[in-house]
Amino acid sequence: WRKLHTGGMKGLQKEDYMQLALHLAESVAGQTSPNPPVGSVVVKNGTIAGMAAHLKAGEKHAERLAVEQAGPLAEGAEVFVTLEPCAHYGKTPPCADFLIEKGIKTVYIAALDPNPLVAGKGIEKLRQAGVKVETGILKEQAEKLYRPFFHFIQTKTPFVTVKTAMTADGKIASETRDSKWITSEEARRDARRLRSRHDAILVGIQTVLHDNPLLTTRLPHSRKNPIRIVLDTHLRIPPEAKVLSGDAPTIIFCGSDAPKEKEQCLKQLDVEVVRMPHARLLIRDVLAALGEKGIMTLLVEGGAAVNGSFLKEGAVQQYIFYIAPKVIGGKNAPSPFGGHGFGKVADALPLRFEKVEQIGPDLKITAAVQKE
Numbered sequence: 001w002r003k004l005h006t007g008g009m010k011g012l013q014k015e016d017y018m019q020l021a022l023h024l025a026e027s028v029a030g031q032t033s034p035n036p037p038v039g040s041v042v043v044k045n046g047t048i049a050g051m052a053a054h055l056k057a058g059e060k061h062a063e064r065l066a067v068e069q070a071g072p073l074a075e076g077a078e079v080f081v082t083l084e085p086c087a088h089y090g091k092t093p094p095c096a097d098f099l100i101e102k103g104i105k106t107v108y109i110a111a112l113d114p115n116p117l118v119a120g121k122g123i124e125k126l127r128q129a130g131v132k133v134e135t136g137i138l139k140e141q142a143e144k145l146y147r148p149f150f151h152f153i154q155t156k157t158p159f160v161t162v163k164t165a166m167t168a169d170g171k172i173a174s175e176t177r178d179s180k181w182i183t184s185e186e187a188r189r190d191a192r193r194l195r196s197r198h199d200a201i202l203v204g205i206q207t208v209l210h211d212n213p214l215l216t217t218r219l220p221h222s223r224k225n226p227i228r229i230v231l232d233t234h235l236r237i238p239p240e241a242k243v244l245s246g247d248a249p250t251i252i253f254c255g256s257d258a259p260k261e262k263e264q265c266l267k268q269l270d271v272e273v274v275r276m277p278h279a280r281l282l283i284r285d286v287l288a289a290l291g292e293k294g295i296m297t298l299l300v301e302g303g304a305a306v307n308g309s310f311l312k313e314g315a316v317q318q319y320i321f322y323i324a325p326k327v328i329g330g331k332n333a334p335s336p337f338g339g340h341g342f343g344k345v346a347d348a349l350p351l352r353f354e355k356v357e358q359i360g361p362d363l364k365i366t367a368a369v370q371k372e
């Protein structure tokens, strides 16, 4: 990437072009759901003849846009693409056929598609047509970017991130349940940016009753607000709750016994109410329903009760902890995870700390759940 900035185009290696394609893909992550974010670069005689990202589900794919930009230069060109070109008719015609038709000489691919319907088919089509194909360039970086998409394809449920903010002694509020504010404005802005990269954000009714959150991004030039989801078994949410405002779509999940008249009143507020088949809300049923709606990434902002159920259910793929340099104390001050947790330390959920950053005065730890 530095080479692209400083050394001009001369002497670029294939990894440099793939890095550019990955930067393009990373820049659209969060806006292409339920499609993956893909970037592509077309190179002819050592110069960049096209570069593009897939911008929105249903619109043209990255490699098609980049090759179209190249025009007549596409003949005999090299194409770098972050995910294996599609070989099947989705909302748009297959890219593999398009690349063949345009006379592309070589296709470099970072990550292979895990979808059994398409895995390897695009590559096979290209090779049968005499196109040279090389895979696995910057594979690790691409597979990290595609973790949510791969999870969604394989499980048909959203990739779940739990975000929580706590003091250095692990409290999300004081004993009197005051929580304004644990972390700094910079950290809370960073958390709202995290929201803007998610398809949906979920909280429990306790958080609505205690914090009355708006659950929007409220960032300049930010993309659309995520869908707001509230787990509210008995439909206790007050009609004047801020989360019922018109700033973003809101879906409330309730149990089978929730009062019907409350459901009607919420529907008057243009709020979607999903009545689940059991009296108790089961996390796996909620996730299946969200997957059905094409929600690929879900940010769970708790509070403690909901976080506790997601933890117990093993339904989380990533945790993001914001830690403030403060000590609040109090044996009854709430911690991020309610419920009874795991009885033995040996049964604690194993994580892998992937990134530790300082955001203003606070720490931000991004942790992946270790595959069991």
Ligand SMILES: Nc1c(/N=C/[C@H](O)[C@H](O)[C@H](O)COP(=O)(O)O)[nH]c(=O)[nH]c1=O
Residues within 6 Å of the ligand: 164, 165, 179, 180, 181, 182, 183, 184, 187, 188, 191, 207, 211, 212, 213, 214, 215, 216, 301, 302, 303, 322
């Ligand atoms: N109390 C804190 C948080 N509190 C998070 C709450 O769950 C809720 O999201 C907040 O009330 C924000 O609501 P809204 O959507 O912005 O209106 N989250 C944080 O990152 N730091 C804190 O100090």
